[in-house]
Structures are given as C-alpha cells and as structure tokens.
Amino acid sequence: MTDTFRLENKIALVTGGGSGIGAATARELARAGAHVLIADLNLAAAQALAAELPDARAVAMDVTESASIASAFVSIPQLDILVNNAGIGLVGDITHTSEEDFARVMKVNVHSVFLVTQAALPLLLASHGSIVNIGSVAATVGVKQRFAYCASKGAVLAMTRQIAVDYPKELRINCIAPGTVQTPFVEGYLDKYHAHEKEKVRAELVARQPIGRLGTPEDIASLVRYLCSREAEFINGALIPIDGGWTAA
Known part of the structure; x- marks a missing residue:
C-alpha cells in the first residue's frame, strides 16, 4: 500500500518543526513525498533535521512576530500544507497564573496561529491546500493546573472551526487534539x-x-499525514482526538 496517503510534489510548512511533534511531522511528510519547510526559532535544529531529509529546507521563523513571518514567506512562493505546531505550556491554576505568563502563552499558542495562517492563506487558497492545527485534549476538557494552556488550545479549536466555515470549498482545515505525548x-x-x-x-x-x-510524536505525525492526503478530502473543520482514550473515559 505504498501509494496510500501520498503527498508527492506538495509543499508543506511545519512550524516548531525542529523538535518533538514538529520534527516527527516533518519526517513523516517527507516520507510521504512532500517538500518540507521546517520553520523554527532554533534555526540550527531546523537545519540539522533538514539535512537528514530529502527536499527539505530550514526556515528561520519567530511565529510570534509578523515581521519574521513575512520575511520567511518571501522565499515561499507556493504552499499546499500548513501545520501550525509551535506552542508552549504553562503550569498553574488561575490564581497562580500571572498576567505576563498568560499573555505569553496566548501569544505563542494563539496569536501565532493567527499570524502564520493569515500570511499563508493566499498561497493555500491558490493551491486548495490543507491546514492542520496541533491542538490538545485541553481544548475540550479541563486539565488540572493548566488554566492558560486550556484557554489557548480552546482558542485554536475555535479558530479552526471558524476558518472552515468561511472557506468550506477553498481549503481544508482540521485540528488534532493529542493527549500527553x-x-x-x-x-x-x-x-x-x-x-x-x-x-x-x-x-x-x-x-x-x-x-x-x-503518545509518541510519530503517532501524531501519522495523523497529520493522513489529514493532508487526498484520502481525507471529506474531513474539514474537525477536531480529532488522538489521546489513548483519555477523552472517551
């Protein structure tokens, strides 16, 4: 079944692609035949991974800064797949979350998805492309001591559904909700x-x-690959848990 879930000649951008889920996703998309752009604040990590993969390139990008994103997109003339993966966490309930820490989590986890998706949108509309947002089970269930993180991932889910409603025929966008990986x-x-x-x-x-x-990063990466493939073309605006049964219990 080597012809299943193939992505030949697709151009894919993975934010936070230098490590963890992002790195596993870059490897999996490359295995499927895609040309992968590995965007990361840690350019050295992105470059090291790109050197391991066929048709991959590292891209310096601070996903929280519009100027950095715009600079990166100057060298991206075509795009078929966007994986919004970059993110951070924060431990603390509402009484132990400072205003500064809450703002930082929202900037990295939410504002970045807005900025990168907005920058990529013209290219994705031109290619009838696919967006995969890496969310979390924290978007739909309360997780103890994760006030800011839950708020941020809830916003990512809401943005996913809203964009799917605005562009139902022009592109596809879905949200993956991992458990603990x-x-x-x-x-x-x-x-x-x-x-x-x-x-x-x-x-x-x-x-x-x-x-x-x-979970493993590879578990998540396999689902990203599927959602970007032609076999998943009827899936749009969906939240897909991949959590070992956590939210089913």
Whole structure:
C-alpha cells in the first residue's frame, strides 16, 4: 500500500518543526513525498533535521512576530500544507497564573496561529491546500493546573472551526487534539516541576490515558499525514482526538 496517503510534489510548512511533534511531522511528510519547510526559532535544529531529509529546507521563523513571518514567506512562493505546531505550556491554576505568563502563552499558542495562517492563506487558497492545527485534549476538557494552556488550545479549536466555515470549498482545515505525548516538552515539565519524583508523575501521566502509555510524536505525525492526503478530502473543520482514550473515559 505504498501509494496510500501520498503527498508527492506538495509543499508543506511545519512550524516548531525542529523538535518533538514538529520534527516527527516533518519526517513523516517527507516520507510521504512532500517538500518540507521546517520553520523554527532554533534555526540550527531546523537545519540539522533538514539535512537528514530529502527536499527539505530550514526556515528561520519567530511565529510570534509578523515581521519574521513575512520575511520567511518571501522565499515561499507556493504552499499546499500548513501545520501550525509551535506552542508552549504553562503550569498553574488561575490564581497562580500571572498576567505576563498568560499573555505569553496566548501569544505563542494563539496569536501565532493567527499570524502564520493569515500570511499563508493566499498561497493555500491558490493551491486548495490543507491546514492542520496541533491542538490538545485541553481544548475540550479541563486539565488540572493548566488554566492558560486550556484557554489557548480552546482558542485554536475555535479558530479552526471558524476558518472552515468561511472557506468550506477553498481549503481544508482540521485540528488534532493529542493527549500527553513523550516529547522534550514533557521531559522539561518533569525536570522543572517534579525532579524529585519524575517516575511517579510519569506514571500518573500514563495512567490518565486508558490505553496505558504516552503518545509518541510519530503517532501524531501519522495523523497529520493522513489529514493532508487526498484520502481525507471529506474531513474539514474537525477536531480529532488522538489521546489513548483519555477523552472517551
């Protein structure tokens, strides 16, 4: 079934593509035949990954700054796929979330999706392209001590559905909602907040997903590939959980 979910000659841009889910997505889209633009604030990481892949190129991009995004798009004349993956987290309930931290999470997780999608839209309309926003289960269920993060991912879901309504025939846009995925992001969280009890907390993270394990970046990347393929052309404006059964329980 090597001809399934193929993306030959498609141009794909992945934000936050230098590590974690973004890097796995870049690899998977390249495996499907796409030419991948790996956008990241960490240009060295993006360049190292691009060197491993056929027809890939690193793009320096700060997704929170319109000037940086505009500069990057100068060298992108065509685009078929946009994966809005870049994002950050924050631990804290509403009483332990500062105004500055809330603004930072919203800027990286929400404002960036607005800025990058707006910049990419003319190219995606021209190609009848596909957008995949990397959301979270936090868009639909409350996660303890994740006030700002839940708010930001709820906004990403709302933007996904709104764009699908405005452009139902011109492009496709969908939102993936991962559960907890084994990434440098999760390891950083464990190191920062639970250094003295990492394995205990890791077990708790696993336990909230009924399937009995954390997700992998490759799990998410496979779903991104499918959503961008012609086999998924009837899927639009959808939220698709990929969480080991977390939100079904």
